[in-house]
Structure formats: structure tokens, C-alpha cells
Amino acid sequence: GAGVSQSPSNKVTEKGKDVELRCDPISGHTALYWYRQSLGQGLEFLIYFQGNSAPDKSGLPSDRFSAERTGGSVSTLTIQRTQQEDSAVYLCASSLSSGRTNEQFFGPGTRLTVL
Amino acid sequence: DQQVKQNSPSLSVQEGRISILNCDYTNSMFDYFLWYKKYPAEGPTFLISISSIKDKNEDGRFTVFLNKSAKHLSLHIVPSQPGDSAVYFCAASGAGANSKLTFGKGITLSVRP
Numbered sequence: 001g002a003g004v005s006q007s008p009s010n011k012v013t014e015k016g017k018d019v020e021l022r023c024d025p026i027s028g029h030t031a032l033y034w035y036r037q038s039l040g041q042g043l044e045f046l047i048y049f050q051g052n053s054a055p056d057k058s059g060l061p062s063d064r065f066s067a068e069r070t071g072g073s074v075s076t077l078t079i080q081r082t083q084q085e086d087s088a089v090y091l092c093a094s095s096l097s098s099g100r101t102n103e104q105f106f107g108p109g110t111r112l113t114v115l
Numbered sequence: 116d117q118q119v120k121q122n123s124p125s126l127s128v129q130e131g132r133i134s135i136l137n138c139d140y141t142n143s144m145f146d147y148f149l150w151y152k153k154y155p156a157e158g159p160t161f162l163i164s165i166s167s168i169k170d171k172n173e174d175g176r177f178t179v180f181l182n183k184s185a186k187h188l189s190l191h192i193v194p195s196q197p198g199d200s201a202v203y204f205c206a207a208s209g210a211g212a213n214s215k216l217t218f219g220k221g222i223t224l225s226v227r228p
Contacts, residue, residue, distance in 0.1 A: 004158070031214070033215060033216075035216075035218075040220065041220055042119070042121075042204060042218035042219050042220040042221055043159070043204065043206075043216070043218040044218070045215045045216065045217065048215050056215065059215070091158055091159070093158070095214070103161045103164075104161070104214075104216065105161075106151075106158030106159045106160070107158050108156065108157055108158050109158055
């Protein structure tokens with residue numbers, strides 16, 4: 001079956017512009033996560049959705065970042081007024097549930113470059 | 116403040132030999148640990164995991180060892196194969212319902228034919 005898909009695969013934008021990144025999780029997966037990987041760094045947690053519960057936004061670096069998940073499936077990560085330090089690979093992952101032992105399946109990521 | 120540390124950025128081994136990838140953590144609340152493998156332009160893929168109640172978990176050529184008192188875990192790959200060449204991330208999760216992962220910076224493994 002299809003894995004986690006993300007679009008676009010690459011995004012180049014100018015400083016100050018808004019961007020939207022999309023994630024299509026694996027069908028039936030109730031948990032969805034956003035991470036980002038800056039150059040030379042590990043993956044940094046951003047936000048987590050589980051079913052209809054309120055999302056855990058504790059990893060969002062600033063109020064310029066927001067995310068939503070519509071209908072319990074597709075998720076969109078929005079970055080407003082982008083800054084150069086937002087340049088990174090943004091990765092989405094999904095899992096069957098929020099249990100600790102449930103494997104998270106990652107998409108290929110969106111490489112964001114802010115000029 | 117890095118809670119999961121992979122202090123060696125790279126490792127090179129000969130095909131057929133053992134690869135040992137190390138990981139240290141500082142947060143004693145972590146109780147589940149995972150290794151992910153990542154090829155260029157792809158997302159990370161799950162490799163193997165271990166719960167804090169165990170000290171070893173084995174899956175084929177891959178074995179993860181956990182030393183809780185030292186807050187240290189390691190991934191052993193034996194025998195190493197050229198296809199194992201990739202970036203390996205150590206990750207940890209705490210107790211509770213939210214299973215967000217805290218990752219190390221990764222280590223690049225190169226297996227020479």
C-alpha cells in the first residue's frame with residue numbers, strides 16, 4: 001500500500017513569504033507527527049495529532065508556525081513570514097496509534113529553502 | 116540541551132565486519148528507544164527498538180543493547196554489508212500517551228566493499 005506522502009518535495013521561497021506543506025498519512029493511521037531536520041541536526045519534534053484530541057503543539061518554534069489536520073487525515077503545516085532559519089527538511093510521520101511501541105512511518109520530506 | 120547524543124558523526128567499516136553505533140541520553144524519563152535508518156532524499160525507516168525493561172533486542176543482523184545505569188545504548192550490525200551504508204538515528208520516547216520522539220543528530224555509516 002501507499003506510504004506517507006508529502007508535497008511539495010522541494011520549496012524555495014523568499015524571506016517573508018508564507019508557505020504551506022502538505023502531508024498525506026497512511027490510510028487508517030490515527031497519529032500524525034511533524035518533525036524538521038536542520039542542516040547537521042537531528043530530527044526536531046514540531047507537533048503531534050492523535051485522533052480528535054487537541055494537538056500537542058509543544059515543539060512549534062514560534063507563533064509563525066501552525067498546523068491543522070482535516071478530517072483526521074491530511075495535514076498542512078503553515079509557516080508564516082518565513083525566515084532564513086526556517087530552512088530545513090520538514091518530515092511528516094504517521095502511526096496506527098499513539099502508543100509508544102507503535103512504529104512511526106516517515107514520508108520523504110519537504111526541503112524548504114528560504115532565500 | 117541535547118537529550119539524545121550521538122557523539123561520533125561518522126563510522127567506516129569493512130564489509131563483513133561488525134559495525135557498532137553508539138548513543139547516549141540524559142533524560143532518565145526516557146523508557147523506549149529506537150534506531151532509524153535514513154538514505155539520502157528519503158524519510159527515516161524504522162530499524163529496531165528496545166524497551167527500558169530489557170537490555171538486549173535482536174533482529175537478524177541487528178542487535179540493540181541498552182545499559183540504563185550508564186544511559187547508553189548501542190546498535191550492532193553483523194556482518195556489515197555495503198547496503199547498510201546510510202545515516203543512523205537514535206531516538207527515545209518517554210512514558211505517557213504522547214509518543215513523540217527525541218532524536219540524536221545521526222551517524223553516517225559507510226561500509227567498504
